[in-house]
Amino acid sequence: MRLGTARRAVRLAPVPAAALLAAAAVAALLMDHVLPLAVLTAVLLLLCLQAQARLRPYLYGTGTAAIGVFLVWPFLQSTGIDVIWEGPIVPVLGQLDVTWEEIGLAAVSALRLAAVGFAFSAYALLLDHDRLVASASFARRSALAVALATRLVPTLERDAAGLAEAVRGRGVEVTGVRGHARLLSPLVAGSLERAANLAEAMEARGFGSGAPSRAPSPDWTWADYAALAAGAALVAAAVLWL
Amino acid sequence: MALVDVTKLEFSYPGADRPALEDISIRLEPGQVVALLGPSGSGKSTLLRALSGLVPHFHGGRFAGTVLVAGVDTRRSRPAVLAGTTAAVFQDPEDQVVMALVRNEVAFGLENLGVPSAEIWPRTDEALEAVGALHLAERRTSEVSGGELQRVCLASALALRPRLLLLDEPTSQLDPEAAERFLALVGESGATTVLSEQRTGRALALADRVLFMEGGQILADVGRDDGLAWLAEHRARYLPPHGESVGGAAAGETVCRLDGIRFAYRSGVDVLGGASLEIRRGEVVALEGPNGSGKTTLAKVAAGLLEPDAGTVWRDGRAGYLSQDPGRYLVRDRVLDEVALGVAGDQQRALAALERVGLAWAADRHPRDLSSGERERLGLAAVAVAEPDLLVLDEPTRGIDPDRKAEIAAWLDEYAAAGRGVLVATHDRTFPVDRRVSLQREALLAA
Numbered sequence: 001m002r003l004g005t006a007r008r009a010v011r012l013a014p015v016p017a018a019a020l021l022a023a024a025a026v027a028a029l030l031m032d033h034v035l036p037l038a039v040l041t042a043v044l045l046l047l048c049l050q051a052q053a054r055l056r057p058y059l060y061g062t063g064t065a066a067i068g069v070f071l072v073w074p075f076l077q078s079t080g081i082d083v084i085w086e087g088p089i090v091p092v093l094g095q096l097d098v099t100w101e102e103i104g105l106a107a108v109s110a111l112r113l114a115a116v117g118f119a120f121s122a123y124a125l126l127l128d129h130d131r132l133v134a135s136a137s138f139a140r141r142s143a144l145a146v147a148l149a150t151r152l153v154p155t156l157e158r159d160a161a162g163l164a165e166a167v168r169g170r171g172v173e174v175t176g177v178r179g180h181a182r183l184l185s186p187l188v189a190g191s192l193e194r195a196a197n198l199a200e201a202m203e204a205r206g207f208g209s210g211a212p213s214r215a216p217s218p219d220w221t222w223a224d225y226a227a228l229a230a231g232a233a234l235v236a237a238a239v240l241w242l
Numbered sequence: 243m244a245l246v247d248v249t250k251l252e253f254s255y256p257g258a259d260r261p262a263l264e265d266i267s268i269r270l271e272p273g274q275v276v277a278l279l280g281p282s283g284s285g286k287s288t289l290l291r292a293l294s295g296l297v298p299h300f301h302g303g304r305f306a307g308t309v310l311v312a313g314v315d316t317r318r319s320r321p322a323v324l325a326g327t328t329a330a331v332f333q334d335p336e337d338q339v340v341m342a343l344v345r346n347e348v349a350f351g352l353e354n355l356g357v358p359s360a361e362i363w364p365r366t367d368e369a370l371e372a373v374g375a376l377h378l379a380e381r382r383t384s385e386v387s388g389g390e391l392q393r394v395c396l397a398s399a400l401a402l403r404p405r406l407l408l409l410d411e412p413t414s415q416l417d418p419e420a421a422e423r424f425l426a427l428v429g430e431s432g433a434t435t436v437l438s439e440q441r442t443g444r445a446l447a448l449a450d451r452v453l454f455m456e457g458g459q460i461l462a463d464v465g466r467d468d469g470l471a472w473l474a475e476h477r478a479r480y481l482p483p484h485g486e487s488v489g490g491a492a493a494g495e496t497v498c499r500l501d502g503i504r505f506a507y508r509s510g511v512d513v514l515g516g517a518s519l520e521i522r523r524g525e526v527v528a529l530e531g532p533n534g535s536g537k538t539t540l541a542k543v544a545a546g547l548l549e550p551d552a553g554t555v556w557r558d559g560r561a562g563y564l565s566q567d568p569g570r571y572l573v574r575d576r577v578l579d580e581v582a583l584g585v586a587g588d589q590q591r592a593l594a595a596l597e598r599v600g601l602a603w604a605a606d607r608h609p610r611d612l613s614s615g616e617r618e619r620l621g622l623a624a625v626a627v628a629e630p631d632l633l634v635l636d637e638p639t640r641g642i643d644p645d646r647k648a649e650i651a652a653w654l655d656e657y658a659a660a661g662r663g664v665l666v667a668t669h670d671r672t673f674p675v676d677r678r679v680s681l682q683r684e685a686l687l688a689a
Contacts, residue, residue, distance in 0.1 A: 053507075054385075130346035134353075144340075151342055154384045159570075166571035168547055169563030169634075170584035170625050186573045189610060193570075197337035200300050205340075205398070206325030206354035215349045215362040 013220055014132035016227040021119045021127075023231030027238035028115035034104060036238075037111040044118035051125035057157070058125065062117030066110040073106035074098045124150065134214055141208075148198075152191070159190050243313075245405055245434050246270035246293060251307035253288060253297055262288040264458040266307070270434050272405070277449035277469070278438040279480055281643040282615040285458040286438040287333075290408045293436065294328045295321035312405060326355045329404035329433075333411040333641055334567070335391035338398075344386065345370070345379040348398045355402065369401035370394075373427055388415035389533035396424060400431055407433040411440065414640045417532040417669045440643050441670070443482030446470065454480075479644035483672040493522035493676070496558065497663035498544055498632050503553035505539055513539045516553070519679060521632060521663040526654050529667045531681035537667040538566070538636050540681060544665055545634040559631025566637045568621025572609040577601065577620060580609050584628045595627035596620075598653070615646060622650070626657065633657060634665045639673050647673065 012020070024044060031037045048055050078094060080101025087096030129150050133143035163183045164174045174180060251266040263285050270276065278286050291297040295316040298305040309316040312327045329351070332338055341347040348366045357365065370376040373393040378386055386394065392415050399407060407428065413421035421441070425448050428435055436453075439445035446452065452469025454462040454477065462472045473480045498521045505514040513536040521527050521544070531537050542548040543555060545563035562584075565571060574580040582592035596602045599619040604612060609620060618638070626633060633654075639647050651674045658664045658676075666675060 128343055128346070130341045130343055147342065148340070151384065155336075158384075162565065163571050163573060165542075165547055165563075166565050166568065166621075167573060167583070169545060169565060171560060171562060171628050171630065172583055183573060185575075186571075190570055193610075194337055197332075197334070198340065200296055201330075201332065201338035202340055203300055203321045204294050204296060204325060204328075204330045205351040205402075206322045207340075207350075209320070209322035209325055209354055209356075211356050212353050213356045213359050213362065214353055215346075215366070216359045 011223075012227050013217065013224045014128050015135050016220070016224040016231075017127055018123060018132055020227045020231040021123050023234050025116045025119040027234045028112050028119070030235070030238035031112070032108060034107050034111065037108060037115060041111050041115040041118065044115055044122060048118050048121045048125065051121070054125055055121065058117070058121035062114055062121065065117065066114040069113055070106045070110035073109055074102035077102045077105060079105065124153075131217060135217070140212065155194070156187065156191065159194075160187055163187060163190075244269040245272050245312055247308075247310040248292075249308045251292060251309060252305070253292060254304045255288075256302045258303070260458070262303075262458050263292065266292075266460060268453070268460070268463060270406075270436070272434055273432060274451055275429065275435045275449045276437065276451045276453055277442070277445040277466075278436055278453050278455065279442055279445070279473075279477075280455035280461075281645055282641075283613055284455040286455055287410050288458075289455065290330065290410050290436060290438060292316065293406065294330050294408055295319060295324045296330075322354070325351065326402050327404060328406040328408060329399035329402045330408040331392075331395045331399050331410065331412045333414055335388060335395045335415070338395055339383045339391065342382055342384070343379075344375070344381050344383055344394050347383055347394060348401050351398055351402050365401050365403075366397075369397040372400060373397045374423065387533055389417065389420055392416060393420075393424065396427065400427075404433050407431060407435040409435065409437045409439075411438060411641050413439065413441065413444070415533075418671060420533055421669075440639075440641060440647075441672075442480050442644070443672075446482060479648060493525040494661065495523050496556075497521055497523045498558070498561070498665070499554075499556045500540070500544060501554045501556075503540065503543055503550045503555070505536070505543060505548060505550050507539075514543075514550070517681065518553075519544070519665075521665050523631075523661050523663050524658055525676040526651075526658050526664040526666060528673060528675040528678045529665060529681055530669070530671065530678055535681045537681055541634050541636050541665060541667040544632065557632060560628070561632040561634060562625040562628060562630035564621055564625045564633075564635045564638065566640065568624075569612075569614050569617025572617065572620065572624075575608055576605075577607050577609055577612070578605040580620060581624045581627050584624055592623075592627055595623040598626075599623045615642070618642070622653075630662070632663045632665065634667075636667045637669065638666060639668060639670045651675075 024040060028037060028040055075093065075096055080099030082100040083097050084100060085098045089095050129147045133147045160183060163186055167174050246269065248266055248268045251263055252261055253263040254261045266289065280286050288297055292309055293311060299321055305317060311324060314324060316324065339347055340350050345366055348369055349362050352362045352365060367376060370379055373396050375390065375393045375397055378390055378394065383391065392412060396412060413424050416424055421444060425444050429448050437445050446466065450466050452462065452464055452466060453460055462469065464472055500517065500519045503514050503517045504512060506512045517540055529537050529541060539548065542563065543550050545561040547563055572580055574583060578589055578592050581595050582589050585591045593602060593605060596605055599622055601616060601619055601623065609617060612620060638650055654664050
């Protein structure tokens, strides 16, 4: 993962990069103030922009969820005295009024969600997962399974698009939840076929043949240690002050 | 001493009613390059898997006879133990990729074999450079093209410095120039190589020995020159064709016209930079071009599956589109329903379409129970059943044997002769068509 501008970028090793992102997510969950949360969210979003077009589905998912939380949250709370809008009384939910305090709480919740979403997006899009799992000196097989599972998402996305396109190519439009749900079964069947082929290829490439070696990773630089320290400092600041 | 010694090998897959391999006996000497030819389903892939130990260890089934590779009995040793001595590149590179980054993917096999750490990156980079893919080293495997991924898979195999290289349709996604370069690298590797290829010209040019299989048996095992003579006498369609095949049927009215088409995917890079194309009723048009030139994109624009960023698309009537590898994209649980999907469930029309591609017998079977070749024919029936005015096919001859290729060509001729247009995006310059159009980067040049 790279930090900094295009001209002056610092490349982080996968482990400190993952630690820093995890710290950012934890700090976001601990923070209670809008401004530092907004800054953290903006920084994570800027980081994610390195992924360019690949960011779109993550941006869409995170953005939609955060905006949804921001819009719904005030109606699920009954807090504060500075009323902005007074609505009707609805069974179960009670009075649908909106206060400034509720808006503030909604913003905090939405920003927390967005920050965690962007931290995950950066993890999914920018990290070298292969080397991250290789850093796990124990449970190599489990670590590889995690790496393969991470890769499953874009593969499924591509296969789903291929299935929908194949059906459209026959002049049949895939519309609605029901239309897309019908593609689920062939998608799973295709994934199982892929999994069997992959297992065969791994066997042919010596997976599990004996004691494996590991390609050397570059030594950690000052930036890697700084990232670890920054992650710890971020969590500490969130606990103590933010 | 022979590197490979196969004696009276017989093998049947679990539940199969007939053997996939029958009475196979061959010896391969170090450094030999063998062209393994034969129709789809003849047992070529199974033989390659037997040489790598995947048959019987991975697939199960009934196995008789012996296969010795570098003195190791494959029945007694797991394929993972043979890895390094053997290396394989299979047909579909997407199904072989384990790691997220190209460089890590090539290093994966070396790590598995316990190659000393200090040697892994140099050997990785050397192999990537050898296949002309060093510039891809930091790219994600999910983002490189099929052709590039095929080169990465070859690099992964070459990095192991195997004594026996097993290649199953390794150039199926490469354009002719890239395929030439790919096979030249194979020739330079010095490894004993068994190369299964349906585009036989290049395989025969590289090989010093020819094996021809049919029905699980070896019909011919001869040197290259004798192999050419044998093919000429017994299986002439497998001989390299002389030049391109262009028919020139009388074309009728325009069925589709594309003018100044520009298109960019989400990455923002232009795939098409002003392409124009016209297809007329009654003709089969081949759309050619190197990997990455935008053939598939233009084909999808023609079929109405993609909206261009600029330019005009005019089409008279409906279009149907058959994607690459259609056997992967089957969506129903019954063959008849798969075809009927395109005609609102009309089972009579679906059955007639199945009959035209010779699959009526399989109407009640599950599509995924069919062989790969049968699935491709099913895909063709599923698109053609609605009789679209414009039929667009993307690489329909990929991995198809010469006999089936001739059948598809005849079928498309007949389809076009009924007053419809056919556009075939293909790398295959031997596929008989009425007109060829070459798509270069950012331009379209009518041949």
